[in-house]
Amino acid sequence: MTAVKHVLLYLLFSVLSLGLSGDLKTVALHDILNIDLSEYTEGSNAALLFIIPDNCHDCHMHKKLLNEISSDVLYSGDIFHLNDMTVPWINMLSAPVILFLNNERKIPYLGPLHRTHLINAMHQFTTGVQSARLDDANFEHDTQASTGSTTGNWLVIFDEITPDTLQIYDGLSLTLRAKHVNIGVLDPKQSTRTAKRFNISIPSDSAQNNPLISAILLKQSTMYQYSENLHRMDYEQVTQFALTGYPNHIKGSIPRPRMMFDEMVDALVGFTVDLQNEFGKPLVILLGVIALFTVMIFVGLILVVGFWFAGSFENDDAKEHVSLIKSPHQTGDDKRSESIKKTKNE
Structure with missing residues (x-):
């Protein structure tokens, strides 16, 4: 039974x-x-x-x-x-x-x-989970990298953004989001300011569908950078790096966002390098000496004008001070003159 x-x-x-x-x-x-x-x-x-x-x-x-x-x-x-x-x-x-x-x-x-x-x-x-599309404009707002990653841990992939690549990274996001890791994709050729901030330079690769990429993990105010060669289709290595393997890679502090001054310096350095490649080092040195001499003259003129204005203000203040204050001898003479006038009148 x-x-x-x-x-x-x-x-x-x-x-x-x-x-x-x-x-x-x-x-x-x-x-x-x-x-x-x-x-x-x-x-x-x-x-x-x-x-x-x-x-x-x-x-x-x-x-x-x-x-x-x-x-x-x-x-x-x-x-x-x-x-x-x-x-x-x-x-x-x-x-x-x-x-x-x-x-x-x-x-x-x-x-x-x-x-x-x-x-x-x-x-x-x-539920509609997908990878974040990052660029220079929204990177700091979405990742909160410089404020301690208050939006959670972020795996940032530096790769070309196309419909095909986004399918791959959206697929990765389904596994990583379940483990509380956000994933974002940023095109270093389009968002150059953020790429320079994290010192990302991806070499040219002949493999069109599986080129070299770069990846960083922003975790608890610390940056971990994947230190080996990484290709687009190495999604198993990417997942392992984001979840458990990050301590075995380069660890460092999260760089601050780039300012306008940083861009100006980079532009000046790039302009200098282009001049040197085009016309040679002697011309660059000559232009540098001329620029330095011009700056020194300009600073000197500013100092001369500043001292001249300062001296003019001091002379005006001294004259005004003398006209307002009389000496004791002048006061005594004035009193004696008034006494003599009174005696004659009597």
């Missing part, structure tokens, strides 16, 4: 699991391209797309995760399996890959291949 109860409970649990778990559909490429995503709106359950080719030899972790999430009673969203090497909507990734889909966005999942992490990232996706 007990065995029969166990069998009935198992069958009941299986039925409930099938009813509550996600709806797995195996589709072809043309089916997924023509799928109607209008029902997957922002804030509701998104669709999951697993792109796993059957002939893939390194996809066992993706296949395991697909089986786990499709039988998970806590997840009831739609799940699609695409047996193809082509990754639709994402130009920079190749299979195997997992995508979150809704009516507005198609974002890759770039976190650990674990059910819990995937569900957490799905929650971040449905």
Whole structure:
């Protein structure tokens, strides 16, 4: 009798699991391209797309995760399996890959291949989490870097900002935001002032889809800079750096925001370097001597004019002081003159 109860409970649990778990559909490429995503709106359950080719030899972790999430009673969203090497909507990734889909966005999942992490990232996706688009104008306001990062920890990626790169960094943000790390992307070629502030210079790279990038972590009023070569598609290294690996990299204080004086000095230095490259060092030295001599003459003229005005004011004050104060001898003579006039009149 007990065995029969166990069998009935198992069958009941299986039925409930099938009813509550996600709806797995195996589709072809043309089916997924023509799928109607209008029902997957922002804030509701998104669709999951697993792109796993059957002939893939390194996809066992993706296949395991697909089986786990499709039988998970806590997840009831739609799940699609695409047996193809082509990754639709994402130009920079190749299979195997997992995508979150809704009516507005198609974002890759770039976190650990674990059910819990995937569900957490799905929650971040449905709430509209994405990477911050940073520039010279909003960097300090959004990150609060110089005031102690009051908006939380920030991972700042210095890379070109395009729709393709933002898909990658939006995918990273789903995993990092679940760990309370904000991620922002700043184009160092466009926002040169902030790039100079953090001494970021990205060398030219022939790899168009996977060039070298730079990354810093702003954490508790301290800056950690990734100290090794880092490419755009090294998202596992980026995630590890932001969460646990930052102590193994360059540590320093957060530089202050650049002022207008800093820009003027840089412009002057750049102008001098350009002159030297164009006309040679002797001409630059000659122009420097002329500029120094001109400045000295100008300062000397200012000092002469200042001393002249100061002397004029002192002479005027002395004359006014003498005219107001009479000496004692003058006062006695005036009194004797008045006495003689009175005697004659009598």
